[in-house]
Amino acid sequence: MGEALADIAPEIDHVFQGEAESAFLAFLEDRAADEPINRVLPGLVNESLDDIPAPDYSDFFLQWTALVDEATTANGIKRSEIRLPYESSRGCWWGAKHHCTFCGLNANGMNHRTKSADKVEREIVAMSQAYDVNRILMVDNIMPHSYVSTLLPNLAAAEQKLEIFYEQKANLGRRRMLLLRDAGVTSIQPGIEALSTPLLKRMNKGTSLRVNLDCLRHARASGVSLAWNLLSDFPGDDQQNYEDMIEIIPLLHHLEPPGGLGGLSIDRFSPYHMTPEKYGISRIRPLPAYAEVFPNSTDPRLAYHFEGDYNSALRLSLDLKTRMETVIQDWLDAWQEGPPILFVFDLDDNRHLLVDTQRDSQMSQASSALRTLIYC
Incomplete structure (x- = not known):
């Protein structure tokens, strides 16, 4: 490129x-x-990320103070809402073993390289103090495994508390989610992508519907916010993959919804782009927008995003796509005025109060068996 x-x-x-x-x-x-x-x-390729100096945002904040007052920016964003980007690793430990079919990241190789936990903690705390900004945006493809026993406990025990965003694999258990929260990782992007085990297998995600539902449930219970999307239009998908999601999504309104439904992009360096014939994809070509950006060139080497011809149930059925978009929008609408509640309170050993505001606000006394609803 x-x-x-x-x-x-x-x-x-x-x-x-x-x-x-x-x-x-x-x-x-x-x-x-x-x-x-x-x-x-x-x-x-830098094999030792500890040799890379810390980011220097001093020029940005010099311009900040010259252009705006101490409280806000020109467009009304508060200084406290700024996120300082920081990179603690490169590559992807999951992709090094199982390359997700749609992922075109890591053109330099999937080999996962990490900074030492001490360096990361030292630098993000120093950045926060230097610029009076408490929010850190980790730009890694995925959080390093080793940080579970090093960086996260250190941050949880640290005097200064940060608000951190990190990308994660979706197979996070309850203890891991609580550890993230206690370490100040208040927002994550888990690679959920679909609520269909067959679709997840097509993506080579290494997860399942159950794993993804557990992730949504543990995040809600732990108070960790999510940034995630549902993907569609996969080569070889079938109608039942989407019918199953249309059926289950209305039952999930108490869990945090996706940002929306996004169609597949065939990205350079992804398996879909490198070996399209394996997935039944033909006539790969740059997205039409590149002709607008580079009107005097048709060189496909300029492009990162592509489209191609292949069989996909959702691409062939406007009705199916409309119904998928509708149930997702209903989910998003349910969160417009605040998160719906589905919770069980203990009244005594044999009585429990079920609070369910997913539709009309309602409360009822429930038997012990209904306590299992909190784990659904």
């Missing part, structure tokens, strides 16, 4: 492809020594 951009844009002096921290330093040294430099420079 970098070479293609250089080919169509002579105005660009140099293009770095891949990880550029080390390559950029070498570039500066060569330039200072007046050495010849290639126009397109390959990145150098």
Whole structure:
């Protein structure tokens, strides 16, 4: 992609492809020594992320103070709502074993490289104190496994409390979710993607409907907010995959809804793009928007997002897609005025109060057997 951009844009002096921290330093040294430099420079993979310096956002906040007052930005966003991006790892430990079929991240390789827990804690706390911002946005593809026994307990015990966002695999048990919450990880993006075991198998996600429902339930019970989506239009899907979701979604209004329903994008470096014939995909081509962005070029090397021809039940049925969108919108609407409640309170050993506000607000006394509803 970098070479293609250089080919169509002579105005660009140099293009770095891949990880550029080390390559950029070498570039500066060569330039200072007046050495010849290639126009397109390959990145150098950093095996030791501890050697990478901490992010420096001082210029951003200098501009901030010059443009706005201490409380708000020009568009009304409070300073306290700013999230400081931070990267604690590169690659994906799950993708290194099982590449999700739609994932085009990690062009430099799936090998999962991590910063030491001490470095991460030290740097995010220092950033928070330096810029008076308490919210940290981890930009990793997935949180490192090792942090469960290192970084998270350290943050939970730390005097300064942060609000952290992290991407996660969806197979989080109750204890893991509570540990995340106690460490200040108040928001996560779990790779849920579907509420259908057959669809999840097609994606090579390594999860199931039960695992994903557990994730939604544990997050709600623990007070951890979720950012997730439902994906659709997968090669080889069938109508029953979506009919099953249409049936189950109305029963889940007490759990946090997805952002919406998103159609599949065939991304460069994903299995769908690299081996399309394996999935019955043909005529792969860049999305039409690239012709608008690059009107003088049809070079497919410029594109990251593609489309193709393949069989998909949802793509063939407008009625099925409309019904999927409707049940998801109903779920979102149920949360417009606040999260619905489904909870059981103990009154005594044999009596329990079931509170259910998913539809009309109602309360009833329930038998012991109904206590299991909280685990549904």
